[in-house]
Amino acid sequence: MRFLVGVALLLAGCAPKIEEVKTNVTFAEDVHSYAKPAEARVLHSELDLKVDFEKKILEGSVVHKIDGKGRIVLDTKDLHIDKVEASADGQKFDSARFALGQTDKILGAPLEVTLPEGTKFIKITYATSPSAVALQWLEASQTAGKKSPYLYTQGQPIYTRSWIPLQDSPGIRITYRARIHTQPNFFALMSANNDQRTSVPSGDYSFDMTQPIPPYLIALAVGELQFRMIGARTGVYTEKAMLDASAKEFEDLDQMVSEAERLYGTYRWDRHDVLVLPPSFPIGGMENPRLTFATPTILAGDKSLVSLISHELAHSWSGNLVTNATWSDFWLNEGFTVYVERRIQEQLYGKQRSEMEFAIEIAELKAEMAKLEPKDQHLFVNLKGRDPEEGVTLVPYVKGALMLRAIEEEVGREKWDGFIRGYFEKFAFTSITTAMFESYLKEKLPELKLNVKEWIYQPGLPASTPKIDAYLLKVVDDQLASWKKGEALDTKEWVAQQWLHFLRGLPQDLTVAQMTKLDQEFKFTQSKNSELLDAWLLLSVRNKYAPAQAALENFLSRVGRQKFIKPLYAEMAKTPEGKVKAKALFAKNKANYHPISAAAVEALFAK
Numbered sequence: 001m002r003f004l005v006g007v008a009l010l011l012a013g014c015a016p017k018i019e020e021v022k023t024n025v026t027f028a029e030d031v032h033s034y035a036k037p038a039e040a041r042v043l044h045s046e047l048d049l050k051v052d053f054e055k056k057i058l059e060g061s062v063v064h065k066i067d068g069k070g071r072i073v074l075d076t077k078d079l080h081i082d083k084v085e086a087s088a089d090g091q092k093f094d095s096a097r098f099a100l101g102q103t104d105k106i107l108g109a110p111l112e113v114t115l116p117e118g119t120k121f122i123k124i125t126y127a128t129s130p131s132a133v134a135l136q137w138l139e140a141s142q143t144a145g146k147k148s149p150y151l152y153t154q155g156q157p158i159y160t161r162s163w164i165p166l167q168d169s170p171g172i173r174i175t176y177r178a179r180i181h182t183q184p185n186f187f188a189l190m191s192a193n194n195d196q197r198t199s200v201p202s203g204d205y206s207f208d209m210t211q212p213i214p215p216y217l218i219a220l221a222v223g224e225l226q227f228r229m230i231g232a233r234t235g236v237y238t239e240k241a242m243l244d245a246s247a248k249e250f251e252d253l254d255q256m257v258s259e260a261e262r263l264y265g266t267y268r269w270d271r272h273d274v275l276v277l278p279p280s281f282p283i284g285g286m287e288n289p290r291l292t293f294a295t296p297t298i299l300a301g302d303k304s305l306v307s308l309i310s311h312e313l314a315h316s317w318s319g320n321l322v323t324n325a326t327w328s329d330f331w332l333n334e335g336f337t338v339y340v341e342r343r344i345q346e347q348l349y350g351k352q353r354s355e356m357e358f359a360i361e362i363a364e365l366k367a368e369m370a371k372l373e374p375k376d377q378h379l380f381v382n383l384k385g386r387d388p389e390e391g392v393t394l395v396p397y398v399k400g401a402l403m404l405r406a407i408e409e410e411v412g413r414e415k416w417d418g419f420i421r422g423y424f425e426k427f428a429f430t431s432i433t434t435a436m437f438e439s440y441l442k443e444k445l446p447e448l449k450l451n452v453k454e455w456i457y458q459p460g461l462p463a464s465t466p467k468i469d470a471y472l473l474k475v476v477d478d479q480l481a482s483w484k485k486g487e488a489l490d491t492k493e494w495v496a497q498q499w500l501h502f503l504r505g506l507p508q509d510l511t512v513a514q515m516t517k518l519d520q521e522f523k524f525t526q527s528k529n530s531e532l533l534d535a536w537l538l539l540s541v542r543n544k545y546a547p548a549q550a551a552l553e554n555f556l557s558r559v560g561r562q563k564f565i566k567p568l569y570a571e572m573a574k575t576p577e578g579k580v581k582a583k584a585l586f587a588k589n590k591a592n593y594h595p596i597s598a599a600a601v602e603a604l605f606a607k
């Protein structure tokens with residue numbers, strides 16, 4: 001009955017299903033939230049906010065529909081709370097008693113509201129602070145277009161509380177609506193249904209997110225933005241200056257969604273668009289539902305870095321549909337996502353490329369793990385009393401994906417794919433713990449011999465770690481060996497990942513003459529590929545290669561992606577005179593960096 005199936009899918013595509021917020025949930029203890037969801041919880045939120053670029057604040061209100069009685073505790077960080085009101089019907093609001101508790105450096109301050117009998121809604125009138133950690137306010141000069149300012153948010157892991165007072169725990173899912181007011185020439189976008197008619201900005205935008213999401217996925221961007229369609233349900237938003245390049249780089253987006261669906265079941269979020277942000281965006285990408293936020297540093301011109309887009313798309317299943325209940329369970333988001341990313345890349349660009357990308361990530365994991373304390377090498381990381389950012393290492397990502405690959409190799413791909421499809425279906429729109437994953441795995445694959453506990457609760461990489469056969473990197477290793485013997489290199493047909501592997505495989509200490517020769521031959525200082533340029537600049541700093549100094553300063557003034565800037569500043573700061581230079585450069589560039597990136601670099605200097 002092919003035809004009928006087609007019609008059903010078509011209808012589902014036209015009118016996305018409204019998912020109910022599940023109320024019969026037991027909540028895992030989340031040490032990074034003050035919320036007490038067993039007493040009272042938020043089900044749905046309605047925002048009404050004005051974007052004030054001059055004061056660098058958002059101000060307005062949020063109405064929470066709630067379930068529970070007695071009191072409700074919300075998370076806040078650096079918010080100015082004007083008033084709190086309560087209502088039984090969502091129409092008539094009366095002033096309610098509230099208390100803002102003591103501020104914790106990591107968690108912010110709890111907002112406790114006393115609920116009069118029969119309360120079903122609370123309304124909070126508030127404003128954010130100019131230093132709100134989730135918000136980056138860019139001056140016109142910091143954008144690609146240079147004409148208008150720009151605002152974007154980053155909620156993960158616990159930053160949403162710095163722009164919305166809510167229960168900021170990944171275990172507490174909500175639906176939301178929002179009305180955003182800004183100057184008429186700006187376009188606003190959210191992780192919700194978005195308008196594609198960017199040519200007629202109004203300054204007044206309404207959004208509806210009908211599927212329950214964890215609060216860290218609420219996202220907003222405001223700027224002079226344009227849209228370009230890629231496929232029927234995909235497209236790209238960005239500033240005019242980056243529109244052509246972005247649309248070209250991501251032209252496979254629609255196909256990516258289809259391939260992912262073929263592997264893991266229906267895409268449940270209606271549209272899948274990508275917003276390409278200004279270069280200050282602190283991370284590679286953020287899987288905000290329906291609207292991935294991405295760094296422009298992946299616009300290499302040859303699609304060599306689009307695995308990041310596959311990664312964010314994979315989160316539409318792992319992370320957004322099935323979410324880590326606490327930040328200690330983060331590997332459930334990222335390990336599955338890296339695994340799914342590998343599979344999407346394999347479908348689109350072939351097994352050789354996918355395995356090569358995996359091998360590079362594994363090498364990065366091993367390098368990072370060598371510096372991590374044993375307790376941080378577990379998939380399940382104890383983060384009590386710690387900033388959840390401390391759990392964001394390659395361990396949940398790459399070690400997580402390796403464990404899933406080990407299971408695939410033991411039980412076979414077909415069976416494993418069936419398991420994953422069932423897992424996404426069973427836990428769709430819920431947040432789960434590592435223990436829940438373990439018992440589901442045991443139930444569905446009782447024959448599995450792999451020592452899963454060792455992977456999850458022990459440091460290091462177990463003996464059962466799969467061997468990844470990356471032929472294309474082997475070719476590079478052979479050439480590296482020749483290079484060390486002073487022989488000429490054969491680099492015909494090398495792709496970006498091979499070059500990256502080559503740069504990372506060079507001896508750490510090189511003479512200026514060696515650096516000069518490499519640069520003359522391969523033009524690394526002029527590379528348009530951000531990953532390659534970054535690897536080359538690291539070598540240049542280490543080996544005091546002066547001809548790359550201007551490129552280094554230019555890169556650090558343009559790009560705010562933590563993955564690049566943090567290691568570069570760290571390498572500079574290794575010598576006393578380098579540290580002085582690094583601090584001066586940082587002082588000059590700090591305003592271009594997102595508060596999250598800036599804090600990470602400052603922490604480095606404090607060491």
Ligand SMILES: [Zn+2]
Pocket residue numbers: 311315334337
């Ligand atoms: Zn991810």
